[in-house]
Amino acid sequence: MDFPQNMSMEEAFALAEAEAKLHAALQESQSRFESARIPDRLNEDWRFGRPHKYAAALAELLQSNTPSQGEASVQQAGEAAVPVSAADDDLKQTEMLMPTIGSDALLGLHLKRFGSGYVLYIEEDTTEPIHLYYKTETFYTPSTFIMVAPGVKACVVEHHEGLSPQAAMFATRNIQVAEGAELKVQLLSSGMQYYMCITDIQNMGGKVSQLTRHDSHTWAREETVAEIYAAGSDIQLFSANLPTSQVLDQHTRQIHHVGGATSNLLYKNVLDGTATATFAGNIYVAPGAHHTDAYQSNRNLLLSENATVNSLPGLEILADKVRCSHGSASAPVDEEQLFYLLTRGIPRNEAIALLAGGFLDDALEKYERT
Amino acid sequence: MDETPFQMDTRGAFSMPENHKFDAGYGLTEETIDYICDAKGEPDWLRQFRKDALKKFNEMPMPYHWAPEGIRNVDFENFRYYLSHGATPSRSWDEVPDDMKRTFERLGVPEQERAFLAGVDAQYDSETAYTNMREELQKQGVIFVNSTEGLKEYEHIFRPWFGKVIPVGDNKFSALNHAAFSGGSFIYVPKGVKLTQPLQAYFRINSESMGQFERTLIIADEGAELMYMEGCTAPQYDSATLHSGVVELVALKGAKIQYVTVQNWSTNVYNLVIQRGLAMEDAEIRWIDCNLGSGLTMKYPAVVLQGRRARGEVVSISLAHSGQLQDTGARMIHAAPETTSNIVAKSISIGEGRASYRGEVKVLKGMKGCRNNTECDALLINPASRTDTYPAITVNGNASAVQHEASVSQVDEEMLFYLQQRGLTRAQAMSLAVNGFINDLVKEFPMEYSVELRRLIDLEMEDSIG
Numbered sequence: 001m002d003f004p005q006n007m008s009m010e011e012a013f014a015l016a017e018a019e020a021k022l023h024a025a026l027q028e029s030q031s032r033f034e035s036a037r038i039p040d041r042l043n044e045d046w047r048f049g050r051p052h053k054y055a056a057a058l059a060e061l062l063q064s065n066t067p068s069q070g071e072a073s074v075q076q077a078g079e080a081a082v083p084v085s086a087a088d089d090d091l092k093q094t095e096m097l098m099p100t101i102g103s104d105a106l107l108g109l110h111l112k113r114f115g116s117g118y119v120l121y122i123e124e125d126t127t128e129p130i131h132l133y134y135k136t137e138t139f140y141t142p143s144t145f146i147m148v149a150p151g152v153k154a155c156v157v158e159h160h161e162g163l164s165p166q167a168a169m170f171a172t173r174n175i176q177v178a179e180g181a182e183l184k185v186q187l188l189s190s191g192m193q194y195y196m197c198i199t200d201i202q203n204m205g206g207k208v209s210q211l212t213r214h215d216s217h218t219w220a221r222e223e224t225v226a227e228i229y230a231a232g233s234d235i236q237l238f239s240a241n242l243p244t245s246q247v248l249d250q251h252t253r254q255i256h257h258v259g260g261a262t263s264n265l266l267y268k269n270v271l272d273g274t275a276t277a278t279f280a281g282n283i284y285v286a287p288g289a290h291h292t293d294a295y296q297s298n299r300n301l302l303l304s305e306n307a308t309v310n311s312l313p314g315l316e317i318l319a320d321k322v323r324c325s326h327g328s329a330s331a332p333v334d335e336e337q338l339f340y341l342l343t344r345g346i347p348r349n350e351a352i353a354l355l356a357g358g359f360l361d362d363a364l365e366k367y368e369r370t
Numbered sequence: 371m372d373e374t375p376f377q378m379d380t381r382g383a384f385s386m387p388e389n390h391k392f393d394a395g396y397g398l399t400e401e402t403i404d405y406i407c408d409a410k411g412e413p414d415w416l417r418q419f420r421k422d423a424l425k426k427f428n429e430m431p432m433p434y435h436w437a438p439e440g441i442r443n444v445d446f447e448n449f450r451y452y453l454s455h456g457a458t459p460s461r462s463w464d465e466v467p468d469d470m471k472r473t474f475e476r477l478g479v480p481e482q483e484r485a486f487l488a489g490v491d492a493q494y495d496s497e498t499a500y501t502n503m504r505e506e507l508q509k510q511g512v513i514f515v516n517s518t519e520g521l522k523e524y525e526h527i528f529r530p531w532f533g534k535v536i537p538v539g540d541n542k543f544s545a546l547n548h549a550a551f552s553g554g555s556f557i558y559v560p561k562g563v564k565l566t567q568p569l570q571a572y573f574r575i576n577s578e579s580m581g582q583f584e585r586t587l588i589i590a591d592e593g594a595e596l597m598y599m600e601g602c603t604a605p606q607y608d609s610a611t612l613h614s615g616v617v618e619l620v621a622l623k624g625a626k627i628q629y630v631t632v633q634n635w636s637t638n639v640y641n642l643v644i645q646r647g648l649a650m651e652d653a654e655i656r657w658i659d660c661n662l663g664s665g666l667t668m669k670y671p672a673v674v675l676q677g678r679r680a681r682g683e684v685v686s687i688s689l690a691h692s693g694q695l696q697d698t699g700a701r702m703i704h705a706a707p708e709t710t711s712n713i714v715a716k717s718i719s720i721g722e723g724r725a726s727y728r729g730e731v732k733v734l735k736g737m738k739g740c741r742n743n744t745e746c747d748a749l750l751i752n753p754a755s756r757t758d759t760y761p762a763i764t765v766n767g768n769a770s771a772v773q774h775e776a777s778v779s780q781v782d783e784e785m786l787f788y789l790q791q792r793g794l795t796r797a798q799a800m801s802l803a804v805n806g807f808i809n810d811l812v813k814e815f816p817m818e819y820s821v822e823l824r825r826l827i828d829l830e831m832e833d834s835i836g
Binding site: 042044047048287288290300302303304305306307308309310311312313314315316317318319320321322323324325326327328329330331332333 | 434735736748750751752753754755756757758759760761762763764765766767768769770771772773774775776777778779780
């Protein structure tokens with residue numbers, strides 16, 4: 001190991017120790033990828049997720065000779081944006097250490113294709129949102145890294161677009177927010193046959209709010225892990241979707257490693273046609289993480305008799321002096337509200353569309369207000 | 371909050387000398403089943419049935435989607451699967467052996483209480499040792515016997531429903547029970563008979579590594595009503611004891627069944643019970659459940675709402691102290707239109723105790739006008755206490771409404787301060803707060819149980835708060 005010339009003995013030891021720790025973590029990660037199986041019916045995190053169909057299809061693509069092909073571009077980023085290089089070991093290690101929700105085997109396969117996407121090193125306040133675009137006609141496996149420096153305010157909008165009916169994308173996102181920083185980030189994905197995105201948000205005492213929207217995919221799976229590492233952190237997660245014939249599979253974790261922080265989640269879906277939506281969330285409060293406030297709410301509006309909702313809101317609380325709650329509700333359109341609109345001469349279809357729009361707007365407005 | 375180490379629970383920490391006429395030994399094999407069948411004098415079809423179930427049990431995997439990690443530690447070789455004092459149940463109190471009477475007395479079941487009980491089916495080890503049925507019940511045509519007698523005497527009623535609500539292959543523990551069952555009750559209430567007094571059974575375990583595989587089937591014919599109460603207390607032992615019961619309820623058109631359980635076994639007991647009810651048209655099934663004891667409890671009372679306008683309800687209280695995992699919950703399957711269900715679950719975690727809620731609510735395809743409401747509240751007493759909530763809700767179609775809500779909280783420090791300032795000790799104040807937390811659910815229990823429950827909470831608080 002090379003140590004800088006002017007380093008004291010203590011600093012050198014600390015550095016060596018940190019390196020050893022990282023090395024051990026990476027080895028553990030490596031064995032996690034090697035021992036993990038492609039998600040199947042025995043995988044509890046893929047319950048209701050039809051892994052034999054979708055995880056298998058994605059794994060087949062990842063293991064095939066189909067190259068990862070896509071177009072990555074960025075707007076309004078200035079010097080903050082740097083393309084991800086396959087040779088960047090630091091970033092690759094960051095991705096290696098990312099947690100998944102039952103998809104370690106898939107992340108392991110994603111790493112083998114590492115080397116596309118963008119890193120955003122945000123060190124100054126942004127006035128305009130930074131737009132990040134990933135587009136593909138075939139199969140694309142980009143990685144995004146967003147790092148927000150202490151005290152900086154930033155806004156990022158990520159677009160994941162499929163340009164053909166066979167398009168597939170498997171993206172990973174790693175977001176690190178330093179103390180006092182504020183990040184508003186949107187993930188807008190659309191138009192793919194298979195779409196999966198694994199997100200890891202690490203909050204070191206800042207404020208993060210995220211909105212995800214998934215539109216017209218055949219199958220979409222979102223895994224979002226929000227981790228709190230410092231007191232004073234705040235994480236707000238929102239999602240609003242209107243699937244009509246798709247399978248939407250959303251999994252979230254709100255992990256409070258330390259106390260004195262808040263997290264909040266609101267995922268709303270309107271289901272029409274033959275859509276199936278699964279939401280599986282979990283709030284984990286680690287032992288000793290006292291004075292935690294964590295909330296989680298999943299709301300579903302069912303418009304069609306052939307739509308299906310699976311909701312699994314979970315709590316794992318290992319500390320006391322916490323305020324935690326979760327709620328889940330699934331129901332059809334309120335007949336009284338509908339009746340009111342009908343009496344005003346609004347046709348039934350439009351009235352339902354209005355109510356569905358208003359239902360989702362709730363989540364969008366709450367995101368805007370953060 | 372005070373961080374006192376949790377003190378070992380010594381209530382019920384006693385045992386009587388073991389004196390069994392039948393003992394099938396450790397482990398479960400075909401020979402064990404032959405032994406059980408011979409001891410009970412069972413017909414050949416049942417022997418074959420048990421053996422088929424054993425085969426299934428050996429083939430089936432441990433549950434994976436619906437189980438806490440602790441379940442993997444169960445070693446089926448370390449249990450005894452059949453113990454009995456003899457196949458014929460005692461008929462009167464005088465015939466009950468003295469050492470059993472001593473156990474009953476030690477547990478505070480006074481002899482004179484029998485007068486209030488409509489019928490006592492007191493299970494001592496695997497076989498019913500004491501059955502007392504009031505003449506009145508017989509006059510109404512009510513059948514209340516143990517399951518062995520039920521299969522022998524009332525095969526024409528029992529057999530058609532045997533294993534119908536909970537099939538052999540439902541899960542590994544269902545297969546286990548089908549292979550090794552002994553004891554439990556068989557109740558049949560005829561058309562239109564409404565029982566005013568609850569039927570009651572006391573379960574006792576009094577042998578080390580004793581497996582209890584009780585099998586209860588309750589059939590309420592059209593328009594009938596009954597309440598069944600089951601209470602459990604067990605002496606403390608050194609090695610684990612396995613309890614894997616199966617309780618099936620059938621409520622025919624317009625019938626109403628309430629099933630009350632208070633479970634307070636020692637912490638070396640594995641309590642893995644499958645309870646499921648079938649509610650036909652306009653019928654109602656209520657599970658009122660209180661889990662205080664056992665090291666690992668896995669219990670999710672279920673109602674399959676099979677007929678139009680059927681109603682299901684689960685009221686559940688669980689209390690977990692150090693060394694305990696209370697994995698309880700409820701399941702509601704809406705298999706008919708306009709069915710409604712309600713789940714209210716409250717848990718208290720003390721010391722390093724862990725209480726989990728695991729629930730499943732399912733509205734099947736094409737079912738209109740179904741409603742479910744679920745509320746789970748957890749109270750944490752000490753900093754190392756743990757609580758989890760794992761619900762799974764599935765709704766098909768746009769004509770049903772389902773809602774779930776859960777919260778986690780702790781006793782308000784200000785409230786404790788106020789009560790202590792008024793002269794209460796911290797334990798008394800805590801006890802008052804906890805009793806307040808579960809008060810609305812305790813009211814659902816029959817009077818003598820709710821008194822017992824409050825007494826138990828007081829004891830727990832004295833133990834956990836220094």
